[in-house]
Amino acid sequence: MANWLDSVFKVNKPVIAMLHLSALPGDPGFDSAAGVRAVVERAKSELGALQEGGVDGIMISNEFSLPYLTATEPITAITMARVVGELLNEISVPYGVNVLWDGRASIDLAVATGAQYVREIFTGVYASDFGLWNTNIGEVARHRARVGGKDVKLFFNIVPESAKYLADRDLKSITETTVFATLPDAICVSGLTAGAATDVQALTTVKNAAGSVPVFVNTGVRAHNVGEQLTIADGAIVGTYFKQDGVFENRADRTRVEELMGAARDFRATLG
Template sequence: MLRGLIGVVHLLPLPGDPGCATPDFAPAYARAKADAEALVAGGVDGLIVENFGSAPFAKGCEGDRVPAHQAAALTRVCLMCKGLDVPVGVNCLRNDAITALGIAAACGLDFVRVNVHCGAYVTDQGLIEGEAAASLRYRQALGVADSVAIAADVLVKHAAPLAPLEPEVATRDCVLRGMADAVIVTGTGTGQPVDPELLERVRGAAEGRPVLIGSGLNPDSADALMSLADGAIVGSWLKVDGRVHNPVDRARVSAMVEACKHAG
């Protein structure tokens, strides 16, 4: 389902996270349910669930996986989202493709997002190396290679490649050597706009795979940007006042859906 408008369900901080003021999971589940329902009622084509409130994040690589209770909470919310009859994906921040694939297989999800699928990037979590070799084999072992797509970021936000890397090279590495099913293009940070030139360069190198906008889309930029992409993952702008930590605003969702519908 890696096309159209995908709304983000950001989990609140969970017990054990520095930003969580309660040992109770219920507030996070209640917010996730309300946000998912508002996104679907507003007309999004799909949902992606993220443990966004659990900053600072584990790297997500071998030896530093997402904590078990976060994986369990993500699983519970993903199952709830599946009940809303739209395609659903999961992103285990910062970069835990293995846990994301396990959740996707157990819940019957449609896709996972992986921030660093190939290469090595300097991030606020330190140096993160892609685990495409392990994650693709794990997906194969789970028997979901034909049903769970991998959407991989190219030159992902909040990160820089360890060595200079042209967008075309990074994209071809993701789709040809990393065998990603789709690629995602972001701005420099959460909610930051995508550079149209970067988007166009990635699209030209994507070998026909879907290209998604991964940050910063709004109704004013939709007409110009959506003509260069197959879809978009939108979180911040769909919240009350466009602030990422606020609840989803159904009216803003509807406005974004209409803007994307008439884009291009």
């Protein structure tokens, strides 16, 4: 395990739970009658279910800001900062943030709220459901330094959801050059959408090519396959499985969290 994972999570092969925020002001689905207070109250309830269920960390994201922007409006990160601020006294595990799909805004939010890590699409050019999707990791890395975020760890999603890499390059080559040229703190491997299975061969390819950089399985982890996935990966990020009935739109269900985390602990026990 990489040293920074050890120091942050203090457990082998950590499982990070997604805390999906309801639609926010400016989003098409925002409930203006209920207001931001309803967003905060739901987030508090789900945070309780996740932490009491035994997760190793959380990642707070604006998952219901559909359809997503690749350059968000200021109101999104501003509202998320309020929500995270109201959760801070109740957060008892390492936490990160993710402003979909905006790397700079994610870093700004992390610095403002004391989050230890962010996850985003930091490299590549894609044809996506959101249009042509470009990135500039050199600019983002310099922005992180300017705003005092040098200690914020960057999770690079190397297989973006709902998008296809435009260059004709294989996954092994993409991983090798990403590690060498763009300095990720961790790499995430995803399926097609939230909750979709991550291809085991793709995960293995990235892990073998990533060297000492930790690799996380980013979607499709379930109680029955968490051991298989963690045999390959250095950690997992889980969202949909933790929801009631495993349905993306539902709230986190403590029973399902306990089920998966129990399976993860059983697997870790085999590692010694």
